[in-house]
Amino acid sequence: MRTRKIVLPLLLVVLAFSACNTGQKFEINGHVADKNLDGEWVYLVPMVNAPVERVDSTQLKNGSFTFTGKVETPEIYIIRTRPFLRLSHQELLVVKEPGTLQVYLGANSKVAGTALNDSLQNWKVQKEIIDNKMLFLNQNLKNADAENQAKINIELEKLRTERAYSSFEFVKNNQDNVVGKMVARIMKGAFTAEQLKELSIE
Incomplete structure (x- = not known):
């Protein structure tokens, strides 16, 4: 009886210590x-x-x-x-x-x-490269004549497609981790219907 009284408090201490160190x-x-x-x-x-x-x-x-x-x-x-x-x-x-x-x-x-953070940083860099190109084109668009506006809009659409495809490939390769799921939430609106279907995103 005495042994049981000693063992029980010790067990509680061990369990508490383990819970604090998960x-x-x-x-x-x-x-x-x-x-x-x-x-x-x-x-x-x-x-x-x-x-x-x-x-x-x-x-x-x-x-x-x-x-x-x-x-x-x-x-x-x-x-x-x-x-x-x-x-x-x-x-x-x-x-x-x-x-x-x-x-x-x-x-x-x-x-x-770490692997996930290195992957996230790589996606960030690639996206920002395209974003900066689009920012530059949008700034030029304001002062361009009709002919050049048309050309700039074509280039902007190419960059939008490139950005969406790059993020789509990233999500496809990272569907099982938090980074892929986060990028999917951020870029969902840029994906085509076919890309959303392939990624099983509604």
Whole structure:
């Protein structure tokens, strides 16, 4: 009887300890373009389901910041500064997953360090290349004559098709992970009916 009284509390301690240590460790090491922002806050915000208690934050010190913790399943997060600083420090999508990430926040933010994040960064780069070409053409469109407007519109349509196809191929190759599912949500409106059908997106 005495042994049972001792064993039961020990078992509860072990179970409590195990519950607190579920998940695997992640670490995000970041730095910012402007080294004079010490004391500013950086936020790690879930892309979906983001009540205040799920938002993490840390202060910049010597132009750097770190987030650490444990994660059970990969999830998309946004790393951001306060609104005014986002004009010069682009928000960044990252996958919170086991491993160590290296993050840079600046005019063109980037992430590297794990397979899903490297994949997400590659998609971001490819999309931004096309987006910048389209931005340039749209700026020229405003002052172009009718003949050149027609030519520019043809080029814009080619770029829209290229961007959609690039994202379609990305989603097709990543349908089983959170990155592919996120890009599918973002780019759904750009896909053709045939592409949506192949991806089983309604």
